[in-house]
Amino acid sequence: MPETRRADARRNYARILAVAEEEVAAQGADASLEQIARTAQVGSATVRRHFPTRRALLEAVSRKRIEALGARARDLSGAADSRAALLEWLGDVVAYCVAARGLAAALAYDGAGAGPVHENSCSAALEEAAGPLLRRAARDGAVAEDVTVADLITLSVGLALATEHHPDPAAASDRLFRLAVAGLSPRG
Structure with a gap:
């Protein structure tokens, strides 16, 4: 303010x-x-x-968590294993979305329209902070080149929203996160 x-x-x-x-x-x-x-x-x-919007309120409520996730991305950007660093950060995003009620909604794309009142400053801040982390993982061949931070945020939001009414949302979202990362193919 x-x-x-x-x-x-x-x-x-x-x-x-x-x-x-x-x-x-x-x-x-x-x-x-x-x-x-x-x-x-x-x-x-x-x-x-x-x-002026519910999203503006949720973004203000979530600001400290978003700053912490941004700092976490910057801290992990120098890690030796770029894929592990990216997945650790993404796991933190999923965990935060599950634990911090309202954060998933603050990060979700709402399609309300253009203009400053509808901008998603939480997602924009995370995209800026995690961009180098993702680019490094893609450059190392650890992540597909067409994956975006927006994709990763959408995945995190989806996992949090899909499990919010589960008896143990943290465990359920973590399981689904690991499944999404590993894929559906059997280990072998």
């Missing part, structure tokens, strides 16, 4: 974000914006002024 806003607007933003973090953690991506407004003791219009 720009520091040029009035002090009360900055306080409202911080209060709304703190409440939203709690609500999304408890309710997931479908947390009630009206409940967030009530708990933050602001009007619904104030919430929408700061977060």
